[in-house]
Amino acid sequence: MENVYELLDYLPLEDIEVNDYVRPLMNSAQVTYEKGEYQFSYFAVHLIFMTNIYTTVWQVSQFYKERYNHSLLFARPYNGKEVKLDEIKSVFEFSKLPEKDIFEFFRLIGLDDSYVKSTKKLIDYRNEMAHATGKIQIDTQQAFDSALEEILSVTKKIHDCLSLTIREYYKDILINYAKGNPEYTNDNPKDFIQIEFVKNLSYSKKDLEVCRDFGLSKLKDWKVSGLSQEEISRVVEFHTAMKEYYNDLFGE
Numbered sequence: 001m002e003n004v005y006e007l008l009d010y011l012p013l014e015d016i017e018v019n020d021y022v023r024p025l026m027n028s029a030q031v032t033y034e035k036g037e038y039q040f041s042y043f044a045v046h047l048i049f050m051t052n053i054y055t056t057v058w059q060v061s062q063f064y065k066e067r068y069n070h071s072l073l074f075a076r077p078y079n080g081k082e083v084k085l086d087e088i089k090s091v092f093e094f095s096k097l098p099e100k101d102i103f104e105f106f107r108l109i110g111l112d113d114s115y116v117k118s119t120k121k122l123i124d125y126r127n128e129m130a131h132a133t134g135k136i137q138i139d140t141q142q143a144f145d146s147a148l149e150e151i152l153s154v155t156k157k158i159h160d161c162l163s164l165t166i167r168e169y170y171k172d173i174l175i176n177y178a179k180g181n182p183e184y185t186n187d188n189p190k191d192f193i194q195i196e197f198v199k200n201l202s203y204s205k206k207d208l209e210v211c212r213d214f215g216l217s218k219l220k221d222w223k224v225s226g227l228s229q230e231e232i233s234r235v236v237e238f239h240t241a242m243k244e245y246y247n248d249l250f251g252e
Helices: 002-010 016-034 038-063 065-074 091-096 099-109 113-119 121-129 141-178 189-200 205-212 229-250
Strands: none
Touching: 002 016, 002 038, 002 141, 002 205, 016 038, 016 091, 038 065, 038 091, 038 099, 038 121, 038 141, 065 099, 099 113, 099 141, 113 121, 113 141, 121 141, 141 189, 141 205, 141 229, 189 205, 189 229, 205 229
16 A cells, blocks of 8 residues: 555645645545455545546646647547636646546657557556446455556656656756846746746656756766856756755655
């Protein structure tokens, strides 16, 4: 059951709506697990997993706005559902799309066709158990652990793909800060991190880890980056602030 808490590391740090939804789900997952009601614990875990999926798709929509909007031409909400996915107010509005279709958006971050298709099996697996057939399929701790491992594997794979985008975006931020572009110098680095990454882009602990672990070797080499020594110092300044921000929240 401890591994379930890994899912929380992929959820937004400061999205009140998401956190208020996930908290009782975690409680339910814990209680039913302790009672040996493993299948019902899995249902709660799967809802947390889908919340992460919705949040990640929203992040993708922010990083790749033009490509995302083009993808919406093929998005078909459930019959009778009205939703403008290019101006959503809540990540839960993605639930108005068929769940399997949601995974198609991950092609925008490089998830290949075969893997996208395989992720959809998680929906089929849950649906098979979510009907009143009277049959319990996840009836042991071992079965629960196996089902959970598959959810965690998909979560990690999707985040690995997203991480490439996060790193490129972070690199752009470092360069813009180094060059003193006005929109990046109004606040000190930690304030910028809080507002841009955590508030505006709904970064998770795992997202911040990508930034914290970003290697500066190429940017610090002026022959490669083209940055002046003063600009390199500013890169180091921002990145140091990022590591301190992360450590303030989670420790080293």
